[in-house]
Amino acid sequence: MKQRVAGRQQIAVYGASGHTGRFVVAELRRRGVPVVAAGRDITRLLDCGFDGEAVGIRAALIDDPAALISAFSGCAAVINCAGPFLDTALPVAQAALAAGAHYLDITTEQASAWNVLQQMDRPARRAGVTAVPAAGFFGGLADLVVAAGLGTAREADTIDIAIMLDSWHPTEGTRRTGARNTAVRQVVSGGKLVPLPQPAPEREWDFPAPWHRKSVTALPFSEIPLITQRVKTGELHTWLSQVALDDIRNAATPPPVPVDASGRSAQRFLVEAAIGRHGGQLRISVSGQDIYAVTAPLVCEAAxxxxxxxxxxxxAYAPSALFDGAAFLRALAPQHLSLTGLPD
Known part of the structure; x- marks a missing residue:
């Protein structure tokens, strides 16, 4: 087992020049963490204007394992923000482990999350480090919300996750990931993982104010691999607001536009988990601003x-397998998240 150096707190952000990567670098700096801004293109990294004294700059291509290991040398953890994660997750995770660093990413892709959980668990144990896929808005947030509702329980009759986005202006990276992610999406039905039915089911969902009743469509993300790692349930489904789905399916929808000094867009979100158990139902919701921006405090808190x-x-673990869901969410409130229905 490789011996990790205690107290080595520098964190590498791979994909630091991307939209979400820049939020992650800024959040780590706000928390006083030394950062290595890494990525595939040195020119793009330099163009970001990172402060050279506070942020190291290192370039490494995905298909160059030695360069990746060198880029992560001296780092305690690596946060991978470079999608599509079907292409980047395993190479970056393998290099992080070889450098003796923990690995985290923010994938929305089910197949990518499963790859890390299944293929990196044994290597991470051998290296004495931890791998955590999907520790961002899609995947990790819903996983933690469900964990907060269940507490120490590991089973539920039904779990429905509804994601309300009042708009979705996708980044270039989101567009590339969507084009790359052609894998069949899975849900849990009848206690088993099964393909999402086609055409995808639609329904109405009664969101809390100010959204109220909205049309949603079944669209599972990386929360399915995370939740099923530790929770047994008869049904597990994710629903996305139709207005957001219409935006993301429209090639003319422009990228996000910043509206404040931190670079956040005006987009508002709410994630609600409806957990059916022993004949009752518990609803927990978290809300905030800008799904890309809020990914930064989520993954940085996890790291x-x-x-x-x-x-x-x-x-290799889901976030909820490592952290108390309620305590984690409360740590990000009220600055980043508003919480409703969290058990005491």
Missing amino acids: LRVLASPPPRGG
């Missing part, structure tokens, strides 16, 4: 918690 208290034997 710093892993550094503060890593699993003693390493391995």
Whole structure:
């Protein structure tokens, strides 16, 4: 087992020049964490205007394992923000482990999350480090909301996750990921993982104010691999607001536009979990502004918690397998998230 150096707190952000990557670098700096801004294109990294004294700049291509390992050398953790993660997750995770660093990413892609959970668990244990896929808005947030509702329980009759976005102006990276992600999406039905029915089911969902009743369409993301890693349920489905789906399907929808000094867009979101158990139903919701921007505090909080208290034997985990869901969400409120219905 590789011995990691205690107290080595520098974190590498791979894909730092991307839209979400820049938010992650800014959040780490706000928290006083030394950052290595890494990526495939040195010109793009330099053009970001990162402060050279506070942020190191290192370039490495995905197909160059030695360069990736060198880019992550001396780092305690690597946060991968470079999609499509079907192409980047395993190479970056393997290089992070070889450098003795924890690995986290923000994938929305089910196949990518499963790849990390299944293929990197044993190597991470051998390296004595931790791998956490999908620790951002899609995947990780819903996983933590469900964990907050279940507490110590590991089973539910039904779990429905409804995601309300009042708009979705996709980044260039989101467009590329959508084009690359042609894998069949899966849900849980009848207690088993099954393909999402086609055409995708539609329904009405009663969101809290100010959204109220809205049309939603079944569209599962990387929360399915995360939740099923630790929770047994008869039904697990994710629903996305139709207005957001219409935006993302429209090639003419422009990218997000910043409306404040932090670079956030005006987009508002709400993620609600409806958990059916023992004949009752519990609803928990979290809301905030800009799904790309909020990914930064989510994945940075996860990285710093892993550094503060890593699993003693390493391995690959869903966020909810490592963190208390309610405590994690409360740590981000009210600055980043508004919480409703969280159990005491």
